[in-house]
Amino acid sequence: MSTRRIPRKRRGQRHQFFEADGVDEVLSCVLRLTSEVSALSERLYFAERVLEARGMDMAGEIEGYRMSEADEAALSAERQRLIETVLAQLGASGSGAESIEDDVNSES
Amino acid sequence: MSLSHDHDMAVSLNQQDRSRRAFVSTLRSHVLQRMSGDLRQHYEHAVEPEHAKSGTPLETPEAIHEALKGEFPFKAYSSVRTAAQEMVFDVVSDAVDRQLEVLNEKAAKPAKHGTLTLDPALPLPKSVTGIDVHLSPGSYHAEHAQDDVTAGAVYDNSIDVFAFGQFGKQHNDIGATLSNYLRLKYPDFAPAAILDCGCTIGHNTLPWAETYPAAEVTAIDVAAPVLRYAHARAESMGIAAHFKQMDATALAFDDGQFDVVFSSMFMHELPLKHIQQYLREAFRVLKPGGILWQMELPPMNAMPNYENFYMNWDTFYNNEPYYGTFRKQNYQQLLVDAGFSADDFVEATMPRYTFVGEAAFREAIQGGNTFDTLTGRMDPKGTRWYGFGAWKR
Numbered sequence: 001m002s003t004r005r006i007p008r009k010r011r012g013q014r015h016q017f018f019e020a021d022g023v024d025e026v027l028s029c030v031l032r033l034t035s036e037v038s039a040l041s042e043r044l045y046f047a048e049r050v051l052e053a054r055g056m057d058m059a060g061e062i063e064g065y066r067m068s069e070a071d072e073a074a075l076s077a078e079r080q081r082l083i084e085t086v087l088a089q090l091g092a093s094g095s096g097a098e099s100i101e102d103d104v105n106s107e108s
Numbered sequence: 109m110s111l112s113h114d115h116d117m118a119v120s121l122n123q124q125d126r127s128r129r130a131f132v133s134t135l136r137s138h139v140l141q142r143m144s145g146d147l148r149q150h151y152e153h154a155v156e157p158e159h160a161k162s163g164t165p166l167e168t169p170e171a172i173h174e175a176l177k178g179e180f181p182f183k184a185y186s187s188v189r190t191a192a193q194e195m196v197f198d199v200v201s202d203a204v205d206r207q208l209e210v211l212n213e214k215a216a217k218p219a220k221h222g223t224l225t226l227d228p229a230l231p232l233p234k235s236v237t238g239i240d241v242h243l244s245p246g247s248y249h250a251e252h253a254q255d256d257v258t259a260g261a262v263y264d265n266s267i268d269v270f271a272f273g274q275f276g277k278q279h280n281d282i283g284a285t286l287s288n289y290l291r292l293k294y295p296d297f298a299p300a301a302i303l304d305c306g307c308t309i310g311h312n313t314l315p316w317a318e319t320y321p322a323a324e325v326t327a328i329d330v331a332a333p334v335l336r337y338a339h340a341r342a343e344s345m346g347i348a349a350h351f352k353q354m355d356a357t358a359l360a361f362d363d364g365q366f367d368v369v370f371s372s373m374f375m376h377e378l379p380l381k382h383i384q385q386y387l388r389e390a391f392r393v394l395k396p397g398g399i400l401w402q403m404e405l406p407p408m409n410a411m412p413n414y415e416n417f418y419m420n421w422d423t424f425y426n427n428e429p430y431y432g433t434f435r436k437q438n439y440q441q442l443l444v445d446a447g448f449s450a451d452d453f454v455e456a457t458m459p460r461y462t463f464v465g466e467a468a469f470r471e472a473i474q475g476g477n478t479f480d481t482l483t484g485r486m487d488p489k490g491t492r493w494y495g496f497g498a499w500k501r
Contacts (some may be wrong), residue, residue, distance in 0.1 A: 005253075
């Protein structure tokens, strides 16, 4: 659970610029995600420089690294997981739901 | 990007903080340069010609705003600019939140140079408490601990990200520019007492103490957390200033006490009736021979229509609701209504002192005023600040 003390959401309604509901908020989410991706890639950049300073050519070794079948499988699974996570709400709805219409309309 | 603070109230940043801040600054810069350029181009090449052709030319900033509202470049610019503004406060709050106790302890240290006088009974105006100004959660006044400086720390850090360096290394360029303008333009003027109204964290207060070392510098604000921070910041920089919690519309000073009354980016955050009260108070506390001298957004009557539309975006979408009304005023008339004489009105557009250096600054202020896309806007190509005020005879 977050221990933040400074409020992060301002009081009052956000302005809606795009007609369709939620577009502005989705854009905000995408920008925040991009910020995290940027911070992460900079972290990796620094990791490479730190190792370089200790005599390890991490960037070079990554480029020259030969992937094993196990690596392929692991990375492929991770890629699929990421895509499924990001696009979770765009797919077909989950199967197995039963109609409860009768229940809803039935009288006691 | 490297921004220096050189004061003890600066928060320590980890690498993730630095990366996230750099990203948001870059994003803001992209919105204000590239996306705003796209918007302008769309206006000039599509919207304006269409309206001219159909016999309904866009002759006011309001008409331009209405015409652009439904256009994709406006929606994209506005939506991304709003998101980026919200991100500014979010990314800086991480480090401040982690170091809240440390900052409050540092701020509680005994003063060596200046003073801090708080007035817990002071009623806060609705213009500060009613909305989160600039979309900043908690505005200037919210407190999260005893004797809290959080709002000041968030404000100081947010300027780093928000202004991507365009306010100068110590965020002090506006104060440095306006004080040095007086020093160079009026070399015989030697103020002994200077007042900064609506000072927040004192970033534009302190250059006055540097420009006029013999003067006593006083700064007021209604919000206690920013004043505590301002005082601690000034102390750690070894600069003497006296910070007081006070409302500029009801100054607790005697008549004729100050040689300079200064404010920066202050009036545009006030309702018109408070601006009028403040200016009357400024006139009252000035000595004869003193000057009211303030940095503000340029008035609408001096700027082209498109610039006015563009500049007034904030009044509609950035929780600065008074800004549009202020810019519509005739500034000279505002001062005349407050007691100044129309003949004593002074206004100037000035390059940024800490960016261009003394020689270029001195030369620039000999020329006339220039109102264009660089006036009153943050632009790496060369922002020009607008100042106005009046001498009290």
